[in-house]
Structure formats: structure tokens, C-alpha cells
Amino acid sequence: MTSTLIATPQSMHFAQALPLQSGAVISDYTLVYETYGTLNADRSNAVLVCHALNASHHVAGVYADQPNNLGWWNNMVGPGKPLDTERFFVIGVNNLGSCFGSTGPMHINPATGVAYGASFPVVTVEDWVRSQARLADALGIQQFAAVMGGSLGGMQALSWSMMYPERLRHCVVIASTAKLSAQNIAFNDVARQAILTDPDYHGGDYYAHGVVPKRGLRVARMIGHITYLSDDDMAFKFGRKLRDVAHTGEYQFGFGVDFEIESYLRYQGDKFSEYFDANTYLLITKALDYFDPARQFGGDLTKALANTKAQFLLASFSTDWRFAPDRSHEIVQALVNNKRNVTYAEIDAPHGHDAFLLDDARYLNLVRTYYERVAI
Amino acid sequence: MTSTLIATPQSMHFAQALPLQSGAVISDYTLVYETYGTLNADRSNAVLVCHALNASHHVAGVYADQPNNLGWWNNMVGPGKPLDTERFFVIGVNNLGSCFGSTGPMHINPATGVAYGASFPVVTVEDWVRSQARLADALGIQQFAAVMGGSLGGMQALSWSMMYPERLRHCVVIASTAKLSAQNIAFNDVARQAILTDPDYHGGDYYAHGVVPKRGLRVARMIGHITYLSDDDMAFKFGRKLRDVAHTGEYQFGFGVDFEIESYLRYQGDKFSEYFDANTYLLITKALDYFDPARQFGGDLTKALANTKAQFLLASFSTDWRFAPDRSHEIVQALVNNKRNVTYAEIDAPHGHDAFLLDDARYLNLVRTYYERVAI
Numbered sequence: 001m002t003s004t005l006i007a008t009p010q011s012m013h014f015a016q017a018l019p020l021q022s023g024a025v026i027s028d029y030t031l032v033y034e035t036y037g038t039l040n041a042d043r044s045n046a047v048l049v050c051h052a053l054n055a056s057h058h059v060a061g062v063y064a065d066q067p068n069n070l071g072w073w074n075n076m077v078g079p080g081k082p083l084d085t086e087r088f089f090v091i092g093v094n095n096l097g098s099c100f101g102s103t104g105p106m107h108i109n110p111a112t113g114v115a116y117g118a119s120f121p122v123v124t125v126e127d128w129v130r131s132q133a134r135l136a137d138a139l140g141i142q143q144f145a146a147v148m149g150g151s152l153g154g155m156q157a158l159s160w161s162m163m164y165p166e167r168l169r170h171c172v173v174i175a176s177t178a179k180l181s182a183q184n185i186a187f188n189d190v191a192r193q194a195i196l197t198d199p200d201y202h203g204g205d206y207y208a209h210g211v212v213p214k215r216g217l218r219v220a221r222m223i224g225h226i227t228y229l230s231d232d233d234m235a236f237k238f239g240r241k242l243r244d245v246a247h248t249g250e251y252q253f254g255f256g257v258d259f260e261i262e263s264y265l266r267y268q269g270d271k272f273s274e275y276f277d278a279n280t281y282l283l284i285t286k287a288l289d290y291f292d293p294a295r296q297f298g299g300d301l302t303k304a305l306a307n308t309k310a311q312f313l314l315a316s317f318s319t320d321w322r323f324a325p326d327r328s329h330e331i332v333q334a335l336v337n338n339k340r341n342v343t344y345a346e347i348d349a350p351h352g353h354d355a356f357l358l359d360d361a362r363y364l365n366l367v368r369t370y371y372e373r374v375a376i
Numbered sequence: 377m378t379s380t381l382i383a384t385p386q387s388m389h390f391a392q393a394l395p396l397q398s399g400a401v402i403s404d405y406t407l408v409y410e411t412y413g414t415l416n417a418d419r420s421n422a423v424l425v426c427h428a429l430n431a432s433h434h435v436a437g438v439y440a441d442q443p444n445n446l447g448w449w450n451n452m453v454g455p456g457k458p459l460d461t462e463r464f465f466v467i468g469v470n471n472l473g474s475c476f477g478s479t480g481p482m483h484i485n486p487a488t489g490v491a492y493g494a495s496f497p498v499v500t501v502e503d504w505v506r507s508q509a510r511l512a513d514a515l516g517i518q519q520f521a522a523v524m525g526g527s528l529g530g531m532q533a534l535s536w537s538m539m540y541p542e543r544l545r546h547c548v549v550i551a552s553t554a555k556l557s558a559q560n561i562a563f564n565d566v567a568r569q570a571i572l573t574d575p576d577y578h579g580g581d582y583y584a585h586g587v588v589p590k591r592g593l594r595v596a597r598m599i600g601h602i603t604y605l606s607d608d609d610m611a612f613k614f615g616r617k618l619r620d621v622a623h624t625g626e627y628q629f630g631f632g633v634d635f636e637i638e639s640y641l642r643y644q645g646d647k648f649s650e651y652f653d654a655n656t657y658l659l660i661t662k663a664l665d666y667f668d669p670a671r672q673f674g675g676d677l678t679k680a681l682a683n684t685k686a687q688f689l690l691a692s693f694s695t696d697w698r699f700a701p702d703r704s705h706e707i708v709q710a711l712v713n714n715k716r717n718v719t720y721a722e723i724d725a726p727h728g729h730d731a732f733l734l735d736d737a738r739y740l741n742l743v744r745t746y747y748e749r750v751a752i
Contacts, residue, residue, distance in 0.1 A: 024629070182611050182637040183605075186610065186637050187602060189641060190595060190598040193598065226559065234562065254498060255568060255658055259665070261562050265562055289634065
């Protein structure tokens with residue numbers, strides 16, 4: 001029997017300045033997080049779940065006053081779920097720079113007394129991991145049973161294994177990559193350009209102008225969304241189906257909505273531009289672009305992963321063209337070169353990159369089985 | 377020996393109204409075109425070359441006063457070239473709705489005395505073919521030796537074979553498709569949304585406001601450009617190379633240019649937004665989306681192609697993910713089902729969709745060999 005968790009966001013303030021990879025420093029900051037399950041007496045059953053682009057600390061369950069606000073990985077994390085909160089103490093943490101509670105561009109810069117806006121420093125995956133390590137310290141967790149994430153979250157898990165090799169026994173990296181390709185960067189940059197050139201962006205200080213660069217954010221999200229879905233899945237779900245509100249079966253011969261896929265994408269863009277912060281979007285796409293742990297080893301990922309100690313689970317999805325299975329293969333190969341213990345599964349799933357968030361019995365069973373053998 | 381043609385654009389006015397697929401009518405219109413080579417006495421050596429998204433009637437050669445303004449298919453068409461203008465009389469025609477001379481949104485609507493702008497009717501591939509047939513009539517060409525095009529130009533060639541089966545002996549369709557996929561439409565719609573939501577678009581009547589929706593057009597072009605290149609080719613040409621103007625080898629930690637691919641794409645977007653018309657971009661993407669000749673046959677492409685009489689050459693490129701080889705296979709299969717004479721080649725080329733415009737010896741030799749057997 002599974003039951004739905006009631007989650008309670010908490011926050012922790014860190015008064016010590018955090019030096020960032022860029023050379024900048026955040027003088028002090030707050031991280032918002034949620035926990036599910038109970039930390040055992042040995043403090044050995046903690047699992048950190050890292051989030052991807054538009055997600056947050058709200059990984060699982062609902063809020064008491066928002067019974068429909070399900071965590072973004074609620075199918076994965078909870079009582080009786082693959083990452084079973086009856087057994088593990090799971091932490092979801094919102095990243096620095098986000099717009100969901102942790103210190104970000106929308107917050108007041110203590111040095112100036114006004115919102116950071118565009119002056120919020122560019123943060124990297126490694127910066128996030130450093131800030132998360134401080135949260136672990138504060139929670140008294142010396143070593144995680146596992147650090148886990150999908151996509152950008154998987155990059156954070158991978159970074160944990162390199163930056164704090166002693167602090168995790170397992171590293172779970174789903175639908176991720178050790179670096180973005182030129183095409184990935186290209187899509188991110190077009191999205192950024194849509195935001196940066198929106199007249200309502202005002203150099204990032206749109207809060208002061210009482211506007212939001214919704215047009216740019218909407219286009220950015222539409223572009224991103226195309227890359228999350230597979231060509232096949234889009235063909236299956238939408239194909240060339242007409243929206244056809246007038247039931248004529250005819251084209252509209254205008255620039256309104258003709259096809260279902262247009263209606264769907266515009267809706268996704270509209271919705272996203274209502275709740276997401278444009279400065280956060282810029283920051284997160286940059287963190288994606290910059291991630292490249294092999295860079296300081298002359299591009300040699302095997303060397304980058306040489307000091308890891310964790311055991312690894314990697315999974316990819318056959319139709320994911322954003323971070324295709326080949327990207328996971330590179331990581332698996334580099335780990336094997338280092339004689340690490342690696343489990344890898346390539347799931348034959350039609351849903352593209354988004355598959356890592358969806359219900360797929362083989363995928364969920366894979367993760368469940370893996371966690372069953374994680375000693376606590 | 378090959379020599380460079382000197383091309384001279386010509387224009388022809390059509391006073392007779394053209395009924396469009398949408399039900400709208402263009403009361404009168406002008407088509408701009410160029411011709412290369414000499415029409416033979418039998419008028420049997422004419423080849424019509426149809427253009428794709430951002431091209432024009434300027435297919436080959438240069439202009440006397442613009443010695444560097446090479447036609448977009450100059451490697452394919454000219455004296456001694458695969459489509460040899462020593463043997464064939466080649467016509468390049470600018471499509472209705474374009475911004476390169478033929479009647480389009482920038483021109484005065486005779487009914488109102490002001491520029492068409494957004495009121496220019498949505499035109500389809502079939503409308504273009506009908507307007508091209510009138511040009512052929514006026515030039516005294518009853519039957520083309522071939523009609524040829526790549527991408528959107530290939531759709532026009534294919535339409536010719538269905539709409540005017542007696543008027544062409546050969547149909548050459550390169551890197552094309554019988555219909556756009558949901559993903560193709562999705563990319564087109566994001567591009568359109570970028571333009572339509574640019575405040576400088578002014579509902580399409582930006583000419584009257586003395587502005588151009590450059591921001592939207594720039595983003596639209598950047599999106600499009602990503603889909604023209606292959607992932608592999610982008611990786612090879614750009615990879616994660618830094619632009620690094622300061623020679624620090626470091627990330628910029630800002631939203632300027634970090635990677636070469638960003639610089640390249642932004643440049644492409646800037647350049648395009650300087651010369652291309654936004655209303656034309658909207659129109660052409662709609663013509664792409666609407667093309668689906670099998671639609672009136674319940675989706676049966678074999679039936680759609682049943683009345684064709686031409687012989688066909690189709691070619692696709694292995695790394696083209698915009699109109700992948702599978703899309704050509706569908707057309708080839710439908711033609712084979714109709715027992716048509718079809719030559720098909722899948723070229724193993726790294727350059728994605730753009731390959732149809734590039735120098736590739738196997739590709740150019742294929743077309744050359746094909747035309748050598750075209751009787752005139």
C-alpha cells in the first residue's frame with residue numbers, strides 16, 4: 001500500500017559566504033528543502049534528490065493546503081515507491097538561483113537593498129553541489145546512501161561523486177550527460193536570446209519596471225519543450241491532427257492555431273511564462289552549458305572520474321535526443337575504465353527526454369531493484 | 377571548362393486573378409524570374425528550379441553589377457554543371473509572397489493602395505505551382521524536361537507531378553518530404569510565435585510603423601538554422617569551442633558569447649533579420665506546414681501520386697533530421713506502388729538538411745548522371 005506524503009518545505013540560512021566558480025561570492029543565502037521519511041540513528045539512509053531545469057525541492061507528496069500540488073518525482077519517491085521513504089530519508093533541495101524559494105534573482109541583494117535581478121551571479125552545477133554539501137553538513141549527514149537526479153539533476157549527482165567522493169555510496173544518474181553538445185548549447189542560446197531581446201527584459205531588472213519578459217520566456221519554453229519530446233512521440237500524440245475548433249476539417253489559412261501540436265506548445269509556453277522567472281531560466285541554461293567536468297582534464301572523462309568511490313546506476317531512454325543514450329555510454333565507459341561498479345540500463349521508451357519523469361514499469365522497477373540492494 | 381553566368385532578373389505581370397487554395401484571390405501579380413541557357417526550337421529542354429525557404433529566383437551565376445552575388449544553387453546549375461545550361465534552358469522563379477521581387481506582403485495591394493502586410497493571403501505549395509504554370513504558359517513551355525527542387529522546392533516539384541502530370545517528363549525531389557511531421561510544425565510555430573509576439577510586428581503592418589520585427593525574425597532564423605545542420609556536423613565544426621576573444625580560455629560567466637556555436641548562430645540570425653521580411657517568413661512556414669497532398673486521399677500517398685506520369689529522381693541525406701531519409705522512402709514507396717520509374721539515392725553526408733545546397737561529389741554526380749539521360 002502506498003500513501004501520499006504530506007510535505008512541508010523548510011528553509012535554512014547560511015551566513016557564511018559561498019565562493020563561486022566564477023570568482024564571485026554570494027555573501028549569504030537560504031536554501032529551501034523538503035525531507036521525506038526518517039533519518040536513521042546511523043544517519044546512513046539519506047538520499048539527496050537533485051532537480052532539473054524547472055523543478056524544485058518539492059520532489060514528492062503534496063502540501064496540506066494544496067492537495068493537488070504533487071511533487072515532480074512523486075511516482076519515484078514516497079512510501080512504497082522505487083525510492084522508498086519507508087526506508088530512506090530523502091531530501092529535495094531547491095538550487096541557488098531558482099525562483100522557488102532558495103536565494104535567487106528575485107530576492108533582495110543585501111549589499112544593495114534591491115532585487116538581484118541580472119546581477120545575481122552565474123552559478124554552476126559545482127556551485128550547487130557545494131551549497132548542497134553545506135546543507136548536508138547542517139543536517140548532520142556525513143555520507144549519503146545515494147545522490148540521485150535526472151537530466152541536469154543527474155549532472156549534480158555526477159558532480160557529487162567527483163567533488164565529494166567520500167560522501168556518497170551510490171550515484172544515480174538518469175537521462176543525463178557529462179557535457180552538452182553544440183546542438184544542446186545552440187537550443188539553450190536561442191532560448192536565452194528570446195528572453196534577452198524581449199523589450200520587457202530591461203537588462204534583467206524587469207522587477208523594478210513591474211513587467212515580466214513573458215514573450216521571450218514563452219518562446220524559450222516552447223523551444224525547450226520540443227527537445228524534451230521525441231519525434232515519434234510527438235507524431236503519435238499529435239501528428240498532423242487539426243485543432244479544428246470550428247469542425248470544418250479545414251486549414252485556417254492564417255497564423256492562429258491550425259494543428260494540435262501548435263495549441264499544445266503555445267499552452268505550455270503560456271503556462272510556463274506565468275510562473276517561471278526569466279533570470280532563473282537564463283542562469284539554469286548557463287549551468288547546463290558550462291557543465292563539463294572533463295574540461296580541466298583535457299577532455300578526458302576517465303581522468304575526471306578517477307577519484308570517484310561510489311557505485312553507479314545510469315539509465316537512458318532510447319528516444320531521448322536531447323541527452324541520447326550515447327551520452328550515458330560515455331559516462332559508463334569512463335567509469336568502467338576506472339573499474340567502478342556500474343549498472344546501466346537503456347530503456348526502450350517512446351517519450352524522449354521527458355521519459356525520466358514518466359511512469360514506465362521497466363524504468364521504475366530498475367530503480368526500485370537498485371535501491372533494494374543499497375545497504376543502509 | 378565552366379564559366380560563370382551573368383544572370384538578369386526579369387519580371388512578368390499576370391493581370392488575370394489567381395484563385396488560391398484558401399478561397400482568397402490575388403487580383404493580379406508579378407513573378408520575378410531568371411533564365412539560363414537557351415530554349416531549343418522544340419521547347420523541350422526547359423527545366424524549372426523551385427526554391428526553398430529563404431532563396432529566390434537567383435539560382436545560378438552572378439549579376440553584372442554584383443560579381444559576388446552567386447545564385448543559391450550555382451554549384452548545381454550552370455555551363456558544365458550537373459544541370460548543364462549548355463544543354464538545358466533553366467528557369468528560376470521567385471514565389472508569390474516572397475520578399476525578393478515577386479508580389480508579396482511588402483508590395484502595394486491595388487485594392488487598398490497600401491502595402492499588403494498581414495493581409496497578404498496565405499499561399500500554398502499548390503498555389504505557387506499554379507502561378508508557375510502560368511509563367512510556363514507565357515514563356516511558351518508546354519512541357520518541362522524536368523521540374524526540380526530541394527526541401528520546400530522539392531515539394532513544389534512533387535506537386536507539379538501531381539497537378540500537371542503531362543507538363544513534366546522528369547521530377548527531381550531532393551531532401552524533401554510529402555508532409556511535415558508534428559516536430560517540423562512545432563519548430564515552425566515557435567519561429568512564428570517569436571515573430572508574431574515581437575512588439576515591432578504590429579499585427580503585420582510594421583512597414584507603416586517604420587520598424588521591422590528583427591528580434592523575432594532573428595530568433596526564428598536561429599531556431600530554423602539549428603534544424604538545417606546535423607548534430608554531428610555541429611559537433612565537428614563547433615563542438616564546445618569557446619569564442620574566447622580575451623584568450624583566457626575561461627567561461628565568461630555572463631550571457632554574452634561563450635561558445636563559437638553561439639556566435640555563429642547569433643550572426644546567422646542577425647544577418648537574416650537584416651534582409652528577410654517577417655511576413656514572408658510567416659507565409660513560407662505556413663506553406664510548409666500545409667503541404668500534405670495525401671490529405672485529400674485519406675492520407676494515402678500512393679493514391680495521391682496515382683496520376684503522375686513523370687520519371688522521378690529522389691535523393692536524401694543520411695544526417696538530415698529535418699526531412700530524414702525515411703521521408704523520401706515514403707515517397708519512393710508510393711511511386712513504386714504506382715509502378716513509376718524512380719531513381720533514389722541516400723547520400724551518406726554529414727551536413728544535415730543543408731547538404732542539398734553543398735558540394736558533395738557523389739550527390740552532384742548523381743544529379744549530373746541523371747540529367748545526362750534526360751532526353752530533350
